[in-house]
Amino acid sequence: MDTPSAASALDVRRLGRVPYAEALALQEDLRTRLGTGASGETVLLLEHPDVITFGRSARADSALLGDAELRRDGYEVFRVNRGGDVTWHGPGQLVGYPILDLRRHGADVHRYLRTLEGVLIDALADFAIAAVRRDGYAGVWLDEKRKIASIGVGLRAWRTLHGFALNVDCDLARFRAIVPCGLAGVEMVSMASVLGCPVELEAVAARVAVGLVKAFA
Amino acid sequence: MPKQIRMPKLSDTMEEGRLIAWRKKVGDAVKRGEVLAEIETDKADMEFEAYTEGTLAQIVVDAGATVPVGTLIAVLRLPGESEDAVAAAQGATTQPQTPAREPQAPAGQAPATPAQPRAELPPPPPGERVIAHFAADDDRIRATPRARRLAEEKSIDLSEVTGSGPGGSILVADLESYLSQLEGQPPDSEGVRATPLALKMAGERGTDLEAVKGSGPGGRITKSDLLAYWKREHAHSKEREAVMVRGTLQLSQKRKALIRNMVRSKAEAPHFYIQMDVATEALRNLRDALNREAGEKRPRLTYTHLMLKAAALALERHPHVNATYRSEENDIALYDAINIGLAVDVQDELVAPTVKDCQGRTVWQLAEEANSLIQRARMRKLQPADYADGTFTISNLGMFGVDRFYAIITPPQSSILSVSAIAERPVVREGRIEIGQVTTLGLSVDHRVIDGVRAAQFLAEIKRLLEAPRELAQDGHALGS
Numbered sequence: 001m002d003t004p005s006a007a008s009a010l011d012v013r014r015l016g017r018v019p020y021a022e023a024l025a026l027q028e029d030l031r032t033r034l035g036t037g038a039s040g041e042t043v044l045l046l047e048h049p050d051v052i053t054f055g056r057s058a059r060a061d062s063a064l065l066g067d068a069e070l071r072r073d074g075y076e077v078f079r080v081n082r083g084g085d086v087t088w089h090g091p092g093q094l095v096g097y098p099i100l101d102l103r104r105h106g107a108d109v110h111r112y113l114r115t116l117e118g119v120l121i122d123a124l125a126d127f128a129i130a131a132v133r134r135d136g137y138a139g140v141w142l143d144e145k146r147k148i149a150s151i152g153v154g155l156r157a158w159r160t161l162h163g164f165a166l167n168v169d170c171d172l173a174r175f176r177a178i179v180p181c182g183l184a185g186v187e188m189v190s191m192a193s194v195l196g197c198p199v200e201l202e203a204v205a206a207r208v209a210v211g212l213v214k215a216f217a
Numbered sequence: 218m219p220k221q222i223r224m225p226k227l228s229d230t231m232e233e234g235r236l237i238a239w240r241k242k243v244g245d246a247v248k249r250g251e252v253l254a255e256i257e258t259d260k261a262d263m264e265f266e267a268y269t270e271g272t273l274a275q276i277v278v279d280a281g282a283t284v285p286v287g288t289l290i291a292v293l294r295l296p297g298e299s300e301d302a303v304a305a306a307q308g309a310t311t312q313p314q315t316p317a318r319e320p321q322a323p324a325g326q327a328p329a330t331p332a333q334p335r336a337e338l339p340p341p342p343p344g345e346r347v348i349a350h351f352a353a354d355d356d357r358i359r360a361t362p363r364a365r366r367l368a369e370e371k372s373i374d375l376s377e378v379t380g381s382g383p384g385g386s387i388l389v390a391d392l393e394s395y396l397s398q399l400e401g402q403p404p405d406s407e408g409v410r411a412t413p414l415a416l417k418m419a420g421e422r423g424t425d426l427e428a429v430k431g432s433g434p435g436g437r438i439t440k441s442d443l444l445a446y447w448k449r450e451h452a453h454s455k456e457r458e459a460v461m462v463r464g465t466l467q468l469s470q471k472r473k474a475l476i477r478n479m480v481r482s483k484a485e486a487p488h489f490y491i492q493m494d495v496a497t498e499a500l501r502n503l504r505d506a507l508n509r510e511a512g513e514k515r516p517r518l519t520y521t522h523l524m525l526k527a528a529a530l531a532l533e534r535h536p537h538v539n540a541t542y543r544s545e546e547n548d549i550a551l552y553d554a555i556n557i558g559l560a561v562d563v564q565d566e567l568v569a570p571t572v573k574d575c576q577g578r579t580v581w582q583l584a585e586e587a588n589s590l591i592q593r594a595r596m597r598k599l600q601p602a603d604y605a606d607g608t609f610t611i612s613n614l615g616m617f618g619v620d621r622f623y624a625i626i627t628p629p630q631s632s633i634l635s636v637s638a639i640a641e642r643p644v645v646r647e648g649r650i651e652i653g654q655v656t657t658l659g660l661s662v663d664h665r666v667i668d669g670v671r672a673a674q675f676l677a678e679i680k681r682l683l684e685a686p687r688e689l690a691q692d693g694h695a696l697g698s
Contacts, residue, residue: 055260055262056238056255057237057262081255081262082262083258083259083260083261083262084260108229109227109231109258109259109263110227110228110229110230110258110259110261111228111229111230112261113261125601126601127601128470128471128600130470130474130477139260142470151260152261153260153261153262154261154262154263154264155227155261155262155263155264156252156264157264157266194470
């Protein structure tokens with residue numbers, strides 16, 4: 001079905017800042033092409049302009065404002081087919097969308113989530129940030145309360161959509177319009193807020209790209 | 218035979234899945250590959266496809282419910298099959314009709330008896346629909362709505378009842394057998410009534426049940442009553458504790474890493490300790506001579522630099538000390554490089570930047586690199602690579618007047634040298650008491666890697682190098698010159 005190179009290589013694309021709708025359409029196109037063998041496995045690494053997305057499990061009270069008010073405050077709003085509750089994306093946050101066929105990687109949804117977390121934890125360690133997994137709460141955490149990266153994926157016939165969002169150096173106040181992941185009492189932090197100094201998104205993207213290739217190529 | 222559709226296992230570690238939404242209604246035709254439902258586990262949503270063509274005959278588990286992997290969630294009627302066949306596929310042998318999707322009998326009527334043959338994952342009995350509830354009061358207890366109603370009427374604590382339905386869900390029959398068990402049980406000698414489980418739990422923790430209020434059948438104290446009581450007590454003790462604490466300190470990432478490493482070291486590495494006194498007159502003379510000779514051309518040598526050189530030479534000669542125990546492989550790995558960490562205190566934070574590849578380097582080269590690392594540590598400019606990959610560590614508390622101490626080994630290393638103050642002490646030489654300049658060196662050793670004799674030989678080597686220190690000033694490997 002695939003050419004040998006397409007089966008073994010992972011194409012990591014760094015796209016810069018991309019509007020949410022555009023990135024979603026690109027993901028869906030890539031997933032379809034992955035299914036037909038027209039393209040191989042891909043990861044999109046990018047930033048979004050201010051946007052709030054609701055997963056399929058989002059609870060009504062996870063957004064503190066209505067859609068109209070959110071839009072007035074400069075957020076785009078989307079409802080998407082991914083796991084998890086509500087989240088925010090915006091400048092300074094590294095977003096990764098792996099388009100993979102999980103049957104090539106063990107056909108195990110949890111293992112996939114844990115692998116994504118592992119890639120981010122390793123990348124954070126390179127910046128002297130000790131991050132951990134939290135049992136029962138997908139994502140990457142510093143401790144019980146402070147979350148640094150969110151994860152939510154969607155699968156069709158084992159082919160993945162959506163992915164992760166790592167707070168590198170973003171305006172954390174933009175999370176205040178929502179209850180991130182529907183978990184009250186969770187504080188979102190960024191690499192910059194933890195380290196107390198600016199962090200280059202591109203430097204982090206480079207580390208994450210290496211980790212993804214190691215994990216999936 | 219109609220097709221039973223069960224909650225799929227999307228991961229080896231998946232135990233239950235949530236049905237987010239049905240994409241098909243009962244009566245809808247379904248083609249192979251069409252999406253039937255969306256299922257969530259953890260933070261992954263999966264579109265769940267039909268593998269066979271047919272008609273969606275029945276939805277057993279409603280959207281929003283969470284059920285164990287393997288639970289029957291729907292029945293698909295294959296082309297040409299009748300509705301009766303669907304009922305048979307469901308295991309509903311006691312009722313000829315397809316069971317209604319809403320509970321139709323009032324509470325009190327017993328469901329299908331457990332006498333009916335059970336598959337590994339039994340289908341729900343007719344009339345009782347299995348739904349997972351996540352109510353706050355009894356988190357994650359599965360029970361049929363009828364059982365739940367009956368439990369409320371009779372003040373039964375569901376957490377005490379063992380369920381025999383699908384996925385351990387509680388059925389009306391389970392409640393009835395639980396109640397009959399309670400009735401046979403008299404109050405205890407003090408007249409306190411409690412359920413057997415609550416009695417057992419209270420006994421285990423030595424809780425006096427007279428202080429606990431019962432809300433179960435006949436005023437009995439239940440497991441939930443006991444848990445609520447313990448929670449209140451715990452909150453009270455926390456309040457009392459809060460009065461005694463002056464303040465709390467936020468932990469830095471480095472501090473957290475240190476806590477983890479030190480706990481791990483003491484828990485995993487069996488430490489033992491040896492110490493030796495070292496006469497330091499010759500070392501002082503060498504240091505002063507070298508500094509005079511070098512003038513401004515070279516960094517000023519300190520005792521720390523000379524200790525670093527001595528440790529590097531000793532490690533080179535005792536490679537089994539420059540090693541680590543690997544639990545996964547259950548072997549001892551000898552390090553190729555000699556990388557010596559220097560424990561430095563920077564504004565209440567302990568860091569150990571590592572002087573890399575010490576073998577074959579002169580004391581001045583080592584001094585220059587150590588100075589640069591320590592300076593960067595003081596300016597908080599160390600990169601993670603600067604304190605990585607150490608194979609041995611020197612901790613020096615001499616400047617704080619410490620006479621002797623033993624540091625904790627930094628995993629995965631297998632030893633650490635503790636350097637104390639150099640001081641004038643009475644020493645015995647050739648039968649006479651004299652005043653000598655002395656320091657005490659401590660060595661903490663991981664016994665998995667290094668035995669007592671080897672540790673002694675290694676520390677004796679350092680002592681010898683410091684007491685007759687000419688080798689420390691020689692260039693690299695040119696020891697014979």
